[in-house]
Amino acid sequence: MDAKALIAEGYELFSKGDMEGYFDTVDDNIVFTYPGKDHPLSGVYKGKAAMMELFMKIPELWDNFSVESVFMISEGNKVFSKAIAKADGMDTIFGHYFELNDEGKLIVFTAHDDTLSAFNAIKK
Secondary structure, X not given: OOHHHHHHHHHHHHHOOOHHHHHHOEEEEEEEEEOOOOOOOOEEEEOHHHHHHHHOOHXXXXXXXXXXXXXXXXXXXXXXXXXXXXXXXXXXXXXXXXXXXXXXXXXXXEEEEOHHHHHHOOOO
């Protein structure tokens, strides 16, 4: 399977709520980066366990959160996706950069998200 197809599979698993299946696509040594400094998700997370813990916060922060890839571009093991992200009070564009290892597992995920829209939509 090529890199874009593997990333598309990850989006599909995430959108179905199959987090076990989603994290099967993630390498144990992933580095996940969410930009910013005052956002509740901001930081660099090293390892699958840290990323899983972070993703568990999503339903605590936003009601009806969803993300869907609109298109992807790839070169070798690198993929960039433009995505539509929605939640109650949020309808915006996210950008996601991914790198896969030789086994097709996600080793780098850098979110280039609309952090202001995401922050403003956090449950009060």
